[in-house]
Ligand SMILES: Nc1nc2c(ncn2[C@@H]2O[C@H](COP(=O)(O)OP(=O)(O)OP(=O)(O)O)[C@@H](O)[C@H]2O)c(=O)[nH]1
């Protein structure tokens with residue numbers, strides 16, 4: 552849930568990167584962290600296993616400039632994608648303003664992507680959110696690899712709502728900032744609507 | 748219970764005063780308040796070399812994790828936590844099920860004193876946050892977002 556501090560003139564929003572294990576959520580945040588102005592970002596926190604799998608979450612605070620004299624601050628989180636960390640995923644989703652679903656485009660991960668969307672839907676429902684209404688962006692990642700599912704097929708299987716979608720190679724930064732800007736924009740538009 | 752979604756000047760100042768007072772009454776190093784989503788709300792004390800944003804997020808993550816454990820054990824929450832280090836200790840208290848009050852202290856203070864002061868402060872903060880939340884929900888209140896246009900949002904991303 553967004554937090555608007557009239558006293559310090561700040562708007563704070565929470566964005567969560569979701570998706571199956573190893574799809575590239577942490578890589579998205581790392582790229583953003585590595586390519587953002589030092590004064591626009593805070594420290595990136597990664598609570599990870601010894602093999603660099605996300606254990607609880609990654610966190611990156613970002614400033615995206617001012618709107619009408621209000622500083623905009625985004626808190627980016629990733630969830631752990633591995634199936635058995637579901638309890639943690641639920642916790643991270645609390646208070647979310649927008650979700651980026653990172654798809655692993657490899658054919659042999661199709662099943663995992665579908666299960667992860669289902670899991671997202673369930674976990675959102677439990678918190679009283681609806682995946683069909685929340686600000687939502689889909690990123691088709693790992694487009695540099697071979698044995699990929701086509702965008703048409705992925706769209707058909709994963710993007711029923713026809714939300715904005717982006718192709719990406721997170722390791723090289725392709726599509727990373729496009730995705731971030733798109734979700735930030737949706738979150739603002741929604742914020743404006745819901746505060747009316 | 749929901750974290751506050753709007754913070755007003757008046758309550759903000761009140762909360763800040765409460766933090767300042769607790770900081771001195773408890774002989775703490777640092778006192779801060781963070782909401783359950785990890786947004787820092789107010790802080791007092793030795794803040795110069797402190798990464799408050801990170802601390803706030805990890806505190807909220809910690810409370811979320813313990814809250815998850817509580818519900819598995821059919822407890823409503825574990826409202827107090829204490830972590831003891833060699834030089835620094837942390838006392839964490841959930842206030843009115845909404846926000847988290849953190850006191851960091853060293854040998855200049857003691858757990859007993861911190862506990863005592865936190866208990867008193869809790870009551871005061873619960874009152875302020877209850878008022879804040881009902882104020883934010885009252886119909887006449889104007890959100891600063893009312894004036895923001897789609898164009899403003901568009902402009903934020905034109906770089
Ligand atoms: N070739 C290629 N590799 C990628 C891409 N994005 C991520 N990777 C690699 O995929 C692996 C997993 O990436 P992570 O970002 O850690 O995945 P994650 O989604 O955070 O995984 P969990 O934390 O387990 O949920 C790493 O070795 C990345 O370098 C990409 O676009 N192309």
Ligand SMILES: [Mg+2]
Pocket residue numbers: 576577578604605629630631632
């Ligand atoms: Mg990860």
